[in-house]
Amino acid sequence: MSEVLVDMRSITKRFPGITANYKVNFQVYRGEIHALLGENGAGKSTLMSILSGFYRPDSGEIRIRGKKVNLRSPREALEHGIGMVHQHFRLVEPFSVAENIVLGTTGRLQFYLNRKEFADRIARFAQSYGITIDPWAKVWQLSVGEKQRIEILKLLYRGADVLILDEPTAVLTPQNVRELFQTLRQMADSGRSIILITHKLQEVMEVADRITVLRKGSNVGTVFKKDVDERELTRMMVERDVLFSTANRSHDIGPTVLRLEGISVIGDRGIPALKYLSLEVHAGEILGIAGIAGNGQRELAEAITGLRPVAGGRIIVGGQDLTNQPASRFIEAGVGSVPEDRLGTGLVPNMNLYDNVILKDYRKPPIRRGSFLNHRVVGEKASRLVSEFNIQVSDLSYPIRMLSGGNLQRLLLAREISLQPKLLVASYPVRGLDIGATEAVYRLLIELSNAGTAILLMSEDLEELLTLSDRIAVLFRGELMGVVSTREAEIEKLGLMMVGSLAMEGRRA
Amino acid sequence: MINSWLANRFGLRVEKQIHVSPWISLFIPFISIVLALLVGAVFLSLTGNDPWKVYGVMFKGAFGSVFGLSECVVNAIPLLMTGLAVALAFRMLLWNIGAEGQFYMGAFAASWVALSFPHAPAYLVMPGMFLAGFAGGALWGLLPAIPRALLGVNETLTTLMLNYVAILWVDSLVYGHWRDPQGYNFPLTAQFSDAATLPSLGNTRIHAGVFLALAAAVVVHIILKHTVWGYEIRIIGESQKAAKYAGINVVKNILLVMMLSGGLSGLAGYCEVAGITHRLQESISPGYGYTAIIVAWLGKLNPWAIMVVSFLFGGFLVGGYTMQSAGLPAATVSILQGSILFFVLAGEILTRYRICLVERRNDQ
Numbered sequence: 001m002s003e004v005l006v007d008m009r010s011i012t013k014r015f016p017g018i019t020a021n022y023k024v025n026f027q028v029y030r031g032e033i034h035a036l037l038g039e040n041g042a043g044k045s046t047l048m049s050i051l052s053g054f055y056r057p058d059s060g061e062i063r064i065r066g067k068k069v070n071l072r073s074p075r076e077a078l079e080h081g082i083g084m085v086h087q088h089f090r091l092v093e094p095f096s097v098a099e100n101i102v103l104g105t106t107g108r109l110q111f112y113l114n115r116k117e118f119a120d121r122i123a124r125f126a127q128s129y130g131i132t133i134d135p136w137a138k139v140w141q142l143s144v145g146e147k148q149r150i151e152i153l154k155l156l157y158r159g160a161d162v163l164i165l166d167e168p169t170a171v172l173t174p175q176n177v178r179e180l181f182q183t184l185r186q187m188a189d190s191g192r193s194i195i196l197i198t199h200k201l202q203e204v205m206e207v208a209d210r211i212t213v214l215r216k217g218s219n220v221g222t223v224f225k226k227d228v229d230e231r232e233l234t235r236m237m238v239e240r241d242v243l244f245s246t247a248n249r250s251h252d253i254g255p256t257v258l259r260l261e262g263i264s265v266i267g268d269r270g271i272p273a274l275k276y277l278s279l280e281v282h283a284g285e286i287l288g289i290a291g292i293a294g295n296g297q298r299e300l301a302e303a304i305t306g307l308r309p310v311a312g313g314r315i316i317v318g319g320q321d322l323t324n325q326p327a328s329r330f331i332e333a334g335v336g337s338v339p340e341d342r343l344g345t346g347l348v349p350n351m352n353l354y355d356n357v358i359l360k361d362y363r364k365p366p367i368r369r370g371s372f373l374n375h376r377v378v379g380e381k382a383s384r385l386v387s388e389f390n391i392q393v394s395d396l397s398y399p400i401r402m403l404s405g406g407n408l409q410r411l412l413l414a415r416e417i418s419l420q421p422k423l424l425v426a427s428y429p430v431r432g433l434d435i436g437a438t439e440a441v442y443r444l445l446i447e448l449s450n451a452g453t454a455i456l457l458m459s460e461d462l463e464e465l466l467t468l469s470d471r472i473a474v475l476f477r478g479e480l481m482g483v484v485s486t487r488e489a490e491i492e493k494l495g496l497m498m499v500g501s502l503a504m505e506g507r508r509a
Numbered sequence: 510m511i512n513s514w515l516a517n518r519f520g521l522r523v524e525k526q527i528h529v530s531p532w533i534s535l536f537i538p539f540i541s542i543v544l545a546l547l548v549g550a551v552f553l554s555l556t557g558n559d560p561w562k563v564y565g566v567m568f569k570g571a572f573g574s575v576f577g578l579s580e581c582v583v584n585a586i587p588l589l590m591t592g593l594a595v596a597l598a599f600r601m602l603l604w605n606i607g608a609e610g611q612f613y614m615g616a617f618a619a620s621w622v623a624l625s626f627p628h629a630p631a632y633l634v635m636p637g638m639f640l641a642g643f644a645g646g647a648l649w650g651l652l653p654a655i656p657r658a659l660l661g662v663n664e665t666l667t668t669l670m671l672n673y674v675a676i677l678w679v680d681s682l683v684y685g686h687w688r689d690p691q692g693y694n695f696p697l698t699a700q701f702s703d704a705a706t707l708p709s710l711g712n713t714r715i716h717a718g719v720f721l722a723l724a725a726a727v728v729v730h731i732i733l734k735h736t737v738w739g740y741e742i743r744i745i746g747e748s749q750k751a752a753k754y755a756g757i758n759v760v761k762n763i764l765l766v767m768m769l770s771g772g773l774s775g776l777a778g779y780c781e782v783a784g785i786t787h788r789l790q791e792s793i794s795p796g797y798g799y800t801a802i803i804v805a806w807l808g809k810l811n812p813w814a815i816m817v818v819s820f821l822f823g824g825f826l827v828g829g830y831t832m833q834s835a836g837l838p839a840a841t842v843s844i845l846q847g848s849i850l851f852f853v854l855a856g857e858i859l860t861r862y863r864i865c866l867v868e869r870r871n872d873q
């Protein structure tokens with residue numbers, strides 16, 4: 001067997017009220033792609049944060065290339081060649097791509113002396129991994145997928161040869177995923193090791209060499225990919241079979257809830273992101289928005305929730321013209337939203353669960369009593385949502401950034417659903433969720449739709465759109481390529497529309 | 510030679526501490542003060558003083574007598590009010606370093622009321638001065654808030670610049686046509702009427718402003734913790750994106766918070782003229798508005814902690830004054846105070862960051 005690069009032995013890590021890792025053994029060989037699986041909260045991120053120097057284990061030891069090491073910071077881990085791309089990115093938003101890549105390396109001085117040459121070097125470096133980037137673009141202008149590529153480049157540039165990717169594909173389009181996997185394979189073949197955390201089993205089967213499954217903080221087994229199938233992996237993770245039931249959708253379509261009349265929207269970079277888009281969504285209907293990320297979905301979601309002005313056209317919600325009204329008016333009109341950026345926009349990471357559950361309705365009685373917050377009502381609401389939506393928290397007064405990805409999403413959905421919205425704009429709602437949680441979110445969306453809410457569902461996953469939506473609208477470069485009813489939809493046709501090679505006649509919703 | 514070899518081979522590096530245990534964060538400020546006193550002791554003995562005697566004088570001066578303690582409170586009043594003002598703005602990531610100027614404008618506006626209505630009864634002139642003091646500071650806070658809210662103009666510079674404007678404006682008045690004709694040409698205005706001065710406690714200089722300052726701490730605490738507005742302020746301070754998503758009007762809140770912040774500093778200025786000097790005069794503040802930044806920071810923007818810290822800093826100022834009257838040159842006193850500040854702040858940074866010596870790698 002090939003050389004063991006990373007050897008974690010009997011790692012235990014406790015957080016207040018929870019044991020995130022318990023006596024975990026974990027080994028990575030040189031040149032392998034090792035998938036790390038487990039439900040939300042199983043302790044995957046924690047284990048990898050220990051390996052990359054963000055946390056220190058309570059007990060256990062880490063050996064790298066056979067040598068015992070004491071990793072006290074991410075920098076020390078990086079000096080041993082270990083780098084991690086986190087689930088939530090850690091880029092400096094106002095800085096350019098090149099600046100972010102060089103930030104914290106010793107090349108900084110040189111960089112400022114010779115910006116142009118440096119930028120070229122970064123671009124060439126990226127190119128050698130098959131990644132195209134604009135070194136001068138500011139990070140805040142980038143899409144999530146682009147940000148991720150920058151994170152990976154940053155590590156490669158610092159010479160990492162054990163690359164930990166925490167749910168990298170959650171934010172990527174199918175094409176990007178394929179490209180990423182090619183890059184990863186190429187890196188593994190050249191002797192680097194990749195640790196890949198993901199919830200998507202078909203990806204694991206596609207790309208991994210070995211698989212480790214964590215359950216409730218313990219290692220339940222490390223297996224070779226060739227010895228297992230998806231069903232077995234599922235059972236290792238959750239101890240049961242998960243069935244996706246798409247049944248029980250009442251397809252009672254009611255009156256129009258949202259009407260977009262030829263809206264145009266300018267994107268962050270100053271170029272039109274949406275062009276003359278017209279759509280209608282009805283009560284009880286789920287309208288899927290298909291398209292490759294960066295084709296106007298984010299701008300669409302922001303426009304419909306009042307976060308981005310429209311340059312032309314009208315937005316009508318429940319008969320009310322809300323064009324260019326402040327976001328608070330949209331909230332009052334019953335528009336709920338699950339934004340793409342959960343932690344930071346949809347939720348406030350450093351505030352506790354109480355503060356987070358009232359983000360949308362703190363202005364309304366009984367949560368508001370005169371000028372004051374009614375802490376008793378807030379407390380009741382928080383406990384009710386936690387138990388009703390089965391959110392796992394050890395203490396409601398801890399900052400919510402401690403919650404696992406699945407629990408964060410559940411919290412966000414719980415809050416939005418509890419407001420009984422007329423319209424819900426859901427952007428990539430199951431991104432980063434394990435199969436159990438994904439199933440739960442699907443069920444919540446279907447229940448909400450059955451209760452008469454109009455849902456606008458953005459997703460890159462055509463399967464998902466086909467299972468959930470009544471109709472699917474395809475966006476390409478900010479234009480509507482067409483709207484098809486799911487019953488008549490063909491995957492190939494949708495795929496072609498997504499890349500702009502096919503447009504429907506008489507494109508109007 | 511050796512030096513440059515060392516510098517080439519090794520570098521210093523600052524890293525953010527990931528875990529700060531609560532013990533350490535209590536212990537470090539204590540150690541820092543001890544260290545500062547030690548360094549100060551070395552310095553004092555080098556200049557031919559007996560450090561223990563000097564420290565004794567300083568400590569006794571501030572905390573060793575009822576008078577000393579009362580003077581600590583006198584100094585703590587403006588520190589507490591400006592500290593709260595600054596903390597409120599910092600909570601929303603508004604870097605208001607203009608408390609000094611807002612203090613002066615509050616003092617000016619309150620003085621204007623007192624001097625314009627020398628015969629008015631207390632029940633009219635007192636609330637009038639209070640409101641004017643608040644409004645003066647609030648307007649001075651609002652001025653830099655407008656370009657910040659509407660155009661994103663950085664408030665750090667504008668608030669700082671407005672300090673100089675405010676101080677010079679008051680100077681121009683007390684040297685100019687507000688100067689007391691019976692004042693032997695000193696840069697002072699006429700004394701306020703009795704109705705326009707705050708009563709003081711017994712024969713100390715502690716004035717009724719102390720209640721105002723304590724009330725301000727309670728009010729700031731209640732606003733932040735219990736009100737809808739405070740909730741909005743906390744959200745904006747944590748994440749502007751989340752604030753917009755929640756439908757919070759960020760522009761309005763920037764204006765309001767800067768007005769309240771300025772208003773609190775303005776009230777501190779009002780208390781100073783109505784409670785201590787009983788007139789407007791040159792340099793009514795020994796830099797309260799700047800010390801307030803340190804007070805707010807060391808108090809971690811928490812009103813109760815700011816209360817404690819401002820009392821300690823009050824003692825610090827009083828200790829300095831006693832040392833001066835015991836014959837130590839003012840400069841020595843300043844150096845001592847400076848080194849204590851330096852150590853406390855350095856300790857504060859060390860609890861959050863770690864500095865290590867690292868060998869340079871030849872990888873670039």
Ligand SMILES: Nc1ncnc2c1ncn2[C@@H]1O[C@H](COP(=O)(O)OP(=O)(O)OP(=O)(O)O)[C@@H](O)[C@H]1O
Pocket residue numbers: 015016018019020038039040041042043044045046047087402403404405406407432434
């Ligand atoms: N800093 C922290 N403080 C307290 N608890 C934490 C902290 N970080 C993680 N936890 C808890 O530890 C457990 C494991 O979390 P972890 O983030 O490792 O899960 P995960 O397997 O990565 O889940 P997901 O798939 O949702 O990302 C969770 O219950 C989480 O709430």
Ligand SMILES: [Mg+2]
Pocket residue numbers: 044045046087166404405
């Ligand atoms: Mg995770």
